[in-house]
Amino acid sequence: MVEPSQIGPSAQIIDGKRIASERANVLRKRVTKFVAVNGAPPALAVVLVGSDPASAIYVRRKGEQCQAVGIESIQHRLPHDTTEASLLYLIAQLNRDAGVHGMLVQLPLPAHIGADKVLAAIDPDKDVDGFHVTNAGQLALGKPRLAPCTPLGCMLLLRELGTELRGKHAVVIGRSTIVGRPMAQLLLIADCTVTIAHRHTTDLAALCRAADIVVSAVGIPALVRGDWIRPGAIVIDVGINRVPDPRSGTGATRIVGDVAFEEAVGHAGAITPVPGGVGPMTISCLLENTLQAAELIEGRLAGTLG
Numbered sequence: 001m002v003e004p005s006q007i008g009p010s011a012q013i014i015d016g017k018r019i020a021s022e023r024a025n026v027l028r029k030r031v032t033k034f035v036a037v038n039g040a041p042p043a044l045a046v047v048l049v050g051s052d053p054a055s056a057i058y059v060r061r062k063g064e065q066c067q068a069v070g071i072e073s074i075q076h077r078l079p080h081d082t083t084e085a086s087l088l089y090l091i092a093q094l095n096r097d098a099g100v101h102g103m104l105v106q107l108p109l110p111a112h113i114g115a116d117k118v119l120a121a122i123d124p125d126k127d128v129d130g131f132h133v134t135n136a137g138q139l140a141l142g143k144p145r146l147a148p149c150t151p152l153g154c155m156l157l158l159r160e161l162g163t164e165l166r167g168k169h170a171v172v173i174g175r176s177t178i179v180g181r182p183m184a185q186l187l188l189i190a191d192c193t194v195t196i197a198h199r200h201t202t203d204l205a206a207l208c209r210a211a212d213i214v215v216s217a218v219g220i221p222a223l224v225r226g227d228w229i230r231p232g233a234i235v236i237d238v239g240i241n242r243v244p245d246p247r248s249g250t251g252a253t254r255i256v257g258d259v260a261f262e263e264a265v266g267h268a269g270a271i272t273p274v275p276g277g278v279g280p281m282t283i284s285c286l287l288e289n290t291l292q293a294a295e296l297i298e299g300r301l302a303g304t305l306g
């Protein structure tokens with residue numbers, strides 16, 4: 001709960017890293033059970049095209065987190081000049097592979113590959129990113145199957161606070177298909193009143209000041225200022241922005257969110273840090289989606305065998 005005493009000078013810092021590691025302990029037990037029943041672990045295939053350094057780091061981290069809970073991680077690293085056709089061929093193989101329960105193609109893809117076409121080729125039952133039109137459609141109908149990991153992670157952080165979500169006004173900044181839109185859908189399912197803001201929104205500051213919950217997912221450092229935050233509001237910062245680190249003086253960089261944290265922490269009731277907030281929860285939800293996909297697939301196979 002966000003207690004009144006926590007409102008004001010210093011918000012509760014929502015420790016996504018700790019929450020994700022607690023969830024990893026629970027997931028590990030579920031994976032052990034899955035292995036006992038099915039004789040093999042859930043398996044996640046991650047496809048990386050090209051050598052974008054940030055993507056390479058994320059993919060490595062996903063592999064490590066899979067290992068930590070006992071999920072098998074299969075990584076396909078393809079050269080930057082991979083054709084769309086050969087990527088589609090790999091996806092078709094992974095769709096058919098009964099040993100693969102979940103798959104994702106790391107975004108962004110090189111410009112010569114059509115991301116929409118690639119995402120559409122993934123078996124919706126193995127689409128652990130939740131980006132396939134079928135899964136996006138299910139979510140938009142209010143009946144989510146596999147939903148995108150970052151918005152799921154944000155919902156878990158909100159639930160962790162214990163605050164009643166029903167009737168709260170949530171302002172989501174950003175309308176991307178991977179965060180903003182699915183975030184708004186999940187908040188709606190949780191009975192929030194939801195406003196989606198974007199680059200054409202007039203007076204974003206005033207809109208945010210009316211919000212009980214602000215979720216920012218745009219990728220602009222310090223877009224959301226402290227005085228945009230209503231006293232006691234909950235702030236979820238999805239932004240991951242690499243900026244020069246003024247403290248280093250050596251050209252080193254650091255990661256910041258979309259929210260001017262030092263300002264907002266004096267207004268919010270609770271706020272996520274960057275790093276250590278939403279990011280670790282995204283991977284946690286990827287693991288959860290993979291286990292869920294594996295349980296569904298293996299459950300169905302068991303069903304067909306009587």
Ligand SMILES: Nc1nc(=O)c2c([nH]1)NC[C@@H]1CN(c3ccc(C(=O)N[C@@H](CCC(=O)O)C(=O)O)cc3)C=[N+]21
Nearest residue numbers: 058104105106107108129255275276277279280282283
């Ligand atoms: N198909 C696809 N699915 C994705 O889920 C996907 C993607 N493509 N492309 C890129 C984004 C980005 N993303 C992150 C995951 C974890 C952290 C994370 O763990 N961040 C840590 C560390 C941040 C750091 O130091 O780099 C934190 O915020 O504490 C960040 C970002 C998944 N993405």
